[in-house]
Amino acid sequence: MALILLGQAASAWSQQDPSGLKISAAVDMVAQFKDKGESSAKDKAEVREAEFLLVSPIDHVFKGQLAFAAHQEGGEAVLEIHEAYMASSVLIPRSNLRFGQYFLGIGRLNRFHRHEWPMIETPLVHKRFFDEEGVLDTGIEYSYLVPVDLYLEVTAGVTNGFVYGHSHSEGEKPKSPTQYARVASSIPLPLQGYSQIGINYLTRTDSAGLKAVIFGSDFTAKWRTGRTLDFLLQGEVYQRSLQFSGGGSERNLGGYLIPQFSLGEVHYVGLLFDFYTNLDLKDAGGQSTQNSIVGLTPTYTLKVSEFSTLRLAHQTYNDTQEGREKRLTSQWLLQATYMIGAHPAHDF
Amino acid sequence: MISKMDVYFSFLLLILNLGASPLLQAQSKPLVLSTIPDFAWMIQEITGDTVDSQSLLKGQEDPHFVDALPDFIRRVADAKIVCIVGLDLEIGYMPSVLSRSGNASVQGSGPGVCDISKAITVLEKPTGPIDRSMGDVHAAGNPHYFLSPLKLVEGGREVVRVLTRNFPEHQALYNQRYRSFADKMQKLHKSVYDKLAPLRKAQGESGILIEYHREFVYFLEAYDLKSYGSIEEKPGVPPSAGRLAELSKQAKPAGVKLILAAEYNPQRTLKRFADLSGLPLAIVPTMIQAGGGAQSYEEHQNRIADSMLKAINTSP
Numbered sequence: 297m298a299l300i301l302l303g304q305a306a307s308a309w310s311q312q313d314p315s316g317l318k319i320s321a322a323v324d325m326v327a328q329f330k331d332k333g334e335s336s337a338k339d340k341a342e343v344r345e346a347e348f349l350l351v352s353p354i355d356h357v358f359k360g361q362l363a364f365a366a367h368q369e370g371g372e373a374v375l376e377i378h379e380a381y382m383a384s385s386v387l388i389p390r391s392n393l394r395f396g397q398y399f400l401g402i403g404r405l406n407r408f409h410r411h412e413w414p415m416i417e418t419p420l421v422h423k424r425f426f427d428e429e430g431v432l433d434t435g436i437e438y439s440y441l442v443p444v445d446l447y448l449e450v451t452a453g454v455t456n457g458f459v460y461g462h463s464h465s466e467g468e469k470p471k472s473p474t475q476y477a478r479v480a481s482s483i484p485l486p487l488q489g490y491s492q493i494g495i496n497y498l499t500r501t502d503s504a505g506l507k508a509v510i511f512g513s514d515f516t517a518k519w520r521t522g523r524t525l526d527f528l529l530q531g532e533v534y535q536r537s538l539q540f541s542g543g544g545s546e547r548n549l550g551g552y553l554i555p556q557f558s559l560g561e562v563h564y565v566g567l568l569f570d571f572y573t574n575l576d577l578k579d580a581g582g583q584s585t586q587n588s589i590v591g592l593t594p595t596y597t598l599k600v601s602e603f604s605t606l607r608l609a610h611q612t613y614n615d616t617q618e619g620r621e622k623r624l625t626s627q628w629l630l631q632a633t634y635m636i637g638a639h640p641a642h643d644f
Numbered sequence: 645m646i647s648k649m650d651v652y653f654s655f656l657l658l659i660l661n662l663g664a665s666p667l668l669q670a671q672s673k674p675l676v677l678s679t680i681p682d683f684a685w686m687i688q689e690i691t692g693d694t695v696d697s698q699s700l701l702k703g704q705e706d707p708h709f710v711d712a713l714p715d716f717i718r719r720v721a722d723a724k725i726v727c728i729v730g731l732d733l734e735i736g737y738m739p740s741v742l743s744r745s746g747n748a749s750v751q752g753s754g755p756g757v758c759d760i761s762k763a764i765t766v767l768e769k770p771t772g773p774i775d776r777s778m779g780d781v782h783a784a785g786n787p788h789y790f791l792s793p794l795k796l797v798e799g800g801r802e803v804v805r806v807l808t809r810n811f812p813e814h815q816a817l818y819n820q821r822y823r824s825f826a827d828k829m830q831k832l833h834k835s836v837y838d839k840l841a842p843l844r845k846a847q848g849e850s851g852i853l854i855e856y857h858r859e860f861v862y863f864l865e866a867y868d869l870k871s872y873g874s875i876e877e878k879p880g881v882p883p884s885a886g887r888l889a890e891l892s893k894q895a896k897p898a899g900v901k902l903i904l905a906a907e908y909n910p911q912r913t914l915k916r917f918a919d920l921s922g923l924p925l926a927i928v929p930t931m932i933q934a935g936g937g938a939q940s941y942e943e944h945q946n947r948i949a950d951s952m953l954k955a956i957n958t959s960p
Contacts, residue, residue, distance in 0.1 A: 356752060359743075386748035390721050441721050441746055447714040449744075482714035488704070490713050522706035522908040523880070561882050561910060601881075602736075603776065641740040644712050 317352040320637030324411045326629065331610070333625035341630070342368050345429075347378065347409060351640050358382045361398075363409075374464065378409075378432060390443065395436040401451045402478045402496045404514040404532050406430040407643070411633040414528060414554055414597075416609050420572040420589060421550025425510055425536050427461025431498075433474055447492075451478040457500045460508075468503035475499050482644075489527075491517035492644055496534070505541025510534050512551075516644070525564070528556040535575075547575040562600050568593035570613075579619060587617040593629075603639070607631040672696070674724040674811070679734050680707060681932040682790045683727050683760065685941055687803055689825045694814050695724075695807075700741075703933030706908035708780065708880065712737040712744070720745035723756065725806055730761030731787035755809055763802035764789050767861050780880030791930060792862035793829040793836075793945060800825055832942050833866060839949050840867045843956060848899030853952070854891070854923070856905040856914060859930060863948065872900045875917055882910065892920035902955040906930045926955035 327341035347365040354360045363379040381396025399406055405413055405422055410429055418428050435455025442448040457474035458467030476498040483491045494514045501507040512534030519527040533551030540546075550573070556566030570591030577585045595609040608630055615623040673696040678684045684699035691697060700716050701707065707729070720726055720741055728734050742751050749756035766785030774781045789795035804822045808815045843852050844867075851870035858874050872895060877887045903925045905914050911927075918925045928948045929937050938944035 353752070385743040385746050386751055386754075388746065389748070390746040392744060392746055439744075439746075441718065441744075443722070447718040449714070449717075480714070484715070490711065490715075492714050518711060520709065520711060522910070523709040601776075641736055641738070642712060643740050643744070644714055 315352055317350065318638035318640060320349045320635055320639045322347045322349070322409065322411045322635045322639075323633065325632045326416060327631075329628040331626040331628055332612075333623060335625040335627040337627035337629075343373075344368060345410065347411065349637075349639075354382065357387055358384050369464070376464070390441040392439040393437070397432060397434040398437070399430050399432045400453060400455065400474070400476055400498070401437050401439065402431075402476050402498060403494065403512070403534075404516055404530060411605075411635070412642070414530060414556055414566060415568045415593065415595060416607050416629045416631040417593070417611060419532075419550075419552035419568065419570045420591060420613075421532065421534055421552060421570070424548065424550060424572060425534055429462050431461055431474070433457065433459070435474070447480070447482040449478075449480045451480070452476070457502075460500060460502070470500060470502050471505055472499070472501035472507070485517060485519070487519060489517055489519040490644070491515065507539040509537045509539075518644070524558050524561050525556075526558045528554070528566070530554050530556075545576070549573050549575055556595075556597070562598055564597040564599060566595045566597065568595060568609075568611075577617070585618045589613055589615045603636070604634040605631070675719075675722050676725045676727070676807075677719060677723040678727040679729060679738065680790060681934070682796070682941060682944070683729075683799075683803075685932055686796055686800060686825065687727065687807075689828070690800060690803055690818055690821050691807060691814070692817065692821060694811065694817065701931065702935075703929060703931040703937055704907065706906070707733055707931070708736070710734070710737045712740040716741045717744045720750060721747050723747065723750055725756040725758050725810055726750040727758035727760055727803065727806070729787050729790060730759040731766065731784040732782050733787035756806070758803065758806040760799040760802050761787065761789070763798050763800075763805075764795055765798065767865065768858065779876070779878030782879075786858060786861050788859040788930070789862045791860060791948075792866040793833045793941065794866050795862050796941070797826045797829045828942075832945060836945050836949050837867050839946070840869065840952070843901075843952060844868055846901055846956065850898040851900065852956075853902045853904045853926075854895050854900050856903070856909040859906060860904055867949075871904075872898055875903070875905075875913070883913065888913070888917050888920060892917055895921050895923060902926050902952060904928070904952065924955040924958050926951040928952075 323343060324345045325341065326344045328337035329339050330337045345365055345367050347363055350362045352360055360382055361379055364375060365378045366373050366375045377397060379398045381394045381398045383392065383394035385392050387393055401407055406426055433455035435453055437451060437453030439449055439451040442450060453476050455474045457470040459465060460474065478494050478496045480492060480494040485491050496512050496514065498510040499508065512532060514532040515530065517529040518525060531551060531553035536548045538546045550571060552568060552570045554566050554568045556564055558564055570593065571588065573588040577587050579585045591611060591613045593609050593611040595607055598606040610626065610628055612624065612626040676687050676695045676697045678687060678699045680701050681699040681703045684697045688697040700719065701710065728738055748754055769785035770781060770783060774783055800822055804818050807818050846852060847870060851872040854872045854875060856875045858879060860871065864871055875883050875891060877883055900923060903914065903918055903923050905925065905927050907927055907929050914925060928951045929944065932938050932941060932944050938947050
């Protein structure tokens with residue numbers, strides 16, 4: 297609440313401020329209720345996250361972005377820095393450069409704040425490969441727009457890698473820092489639709505010698521009429537290879553796909569399809585074991601403006617493994633998000 | 645297995661190979677980009693064949709709700725000048741597009757920045773405090789000035805100023821062509837003004853028409869026509885069923901003769917309001933359009949006027 301009041305006061309102040317400072321706050325409230333099986337639903341509503349964002353030109357070359365977020369962590373509200381970086385889009389032609397702490401510029405969900413996602417819960421593949429909210433770290437990232445007759449952007453970055461994902465510890469010096477790259481392009485679609493596709497690569501070797509390599513693709517397609525997003529199709533698929541320091545390896549594959557349809561100017565329905573498997577799972581006899589977790593989450597969204605969203609979803613996970621009884625869990629989810637203040641323009 | 649170095653090397657090779665293409669393009673005309681096609685047309689009128697004038701939008705879009713398409717980023721990266729409507733009309737996508745383009749010339753105070761609203765006498769600038777509970781209020785005033793030929797003449801001055809700053813060798817040509825353009829717009833205004841005489845004759849105190857959204861303010865001002873108001877109660881907010889019912893009872897008795905709306909306004913709502921009010925609908929494009937739409941500003945203005953006249957002639 298203090299953040300919100302601060303945001304409102306600061307926003308009013310920033311309208312008089314000639315520095316170009318824009319201030320906003322975003323609040324994400326979620327309620328989870330168990331339905332079937334051993335769901336991890338908390339059976340309560342809570343403010344999952346309150347984010348406070350400041351963006352401003354620093355001078356004629358750099359702009360600064362600072363994002364604080366307060367989360368519920370083990371029953372306590374924890375305030376932390378999400379993003380604190382300097383960026384420039386004028387220093388090198390056709391380039392964007394940023395350094396500091398930020399969400400890595402890879403994939404689809406990882407590049408957006410959670411309150412902007414088209415689903416309530418993080419897809420499984422993201423939870424396992426990129427953590428609940430995405431990978432944020434401190435480092436440097438460079439993007440270059442290749443001068444050809446189609447959109448082709450290459451992004452590469454390197455970050456400390458002391459920690460990975462969302463961590464509150466300092467971590468330990470890794471054997472190899474987090475290095476990542478993304479190549480993105482776009483394709484116009486029939487009926488005035490538009491799509492963006494990205495190929496992503498990330499690697500890191502932690503202090504214990506565990507090497508992770510993630511390779512995958514993201515895809516987003518939109519059809520819009522006026523204010524209404526008629527149809528959204530978004531998906532990501534990744535494979536992760538783990539090489540253990542003592543020998544041995546493991547490969548995991550996961551992905552999600554969400555088609556979302558408009559039912560009118562403010563009503564939307566979507567279906568999140570979620571998939572995850574361990575490609576190298578062995579049974580006690582060392583034989584390969586078929587396994588998968590498949591999730592289905594039908595979602596209704598009420599979006600009366602770009603600043604507020606209400607969602608209702610029913611999430612079901614079907615966890616199967618050869619030689620073991622099938623596990624079915626389900627839960628009901630409710631979400632309310634809103635933004636106040638001067639939120640910056642959206643990327644595609 | 646692909647090594648880390650292989651991936652980095654591939655990226656580097658790609659950039660170096662493809663980086664040569666701007667050299668190949670160096671002989672082509674400089675690109676002047678506009679957000680809307682009407683400006684692209686105006687700029688081509690003023691510049692003749694000295695620049696390549698293009699627009700990001702095709703003309704069918706609702707200019708309030710546009711995605712920051714990756715293709716926009718690529719085109720802005722190649723542009724020498726980028727002209728916008730301004731007054732926050734493009735605030736949802738252009739800041740992101742400009743920044744992602746990495747083109748210093750068209751950002752901040754760069755020489756290629758061209759905000760045409762700087763030369764416009766703006767209408768409907770809010771005087772009191774505003775906030776989001778009032779809907780999508782444009783704090784700097786109504787941005788739909790490109791629907792008036794007289795406002796294009798005003799805006800053309802800013803275009804000439806920015807063009808001259810970038811291409812001083814063509815200053816005389818731009819000034820001369822701007823004067824011709826202004827004459828052309830004055831003649832167009834007079835011709836459409838005369839054409840719309842029947843509407844002015846039929847117009848009462850409360851106005852001749854009702855709009856869906858207040859985007860025809862400048863068009864109506866140019867032709868001495870008055871609007872009864874908008875079907876939207878708050879800008880950018882779909883009207884409630886109660887609002888439609890109430891307004892539909894008031895409009896006709898107040899002397900309103902037609903509903904004027906843009907092609908991208910919600911058709912179902914418009915049809916419902918037309919049924920309830922018994923008023924004819926004139927649904928018109930608000931920009932020049934590629935393909936089947938108006939190819940020039942003259943044709944565009946005449947199409948709007950013709951649609952209004954056709955609607956009023958079918959009015960019971």
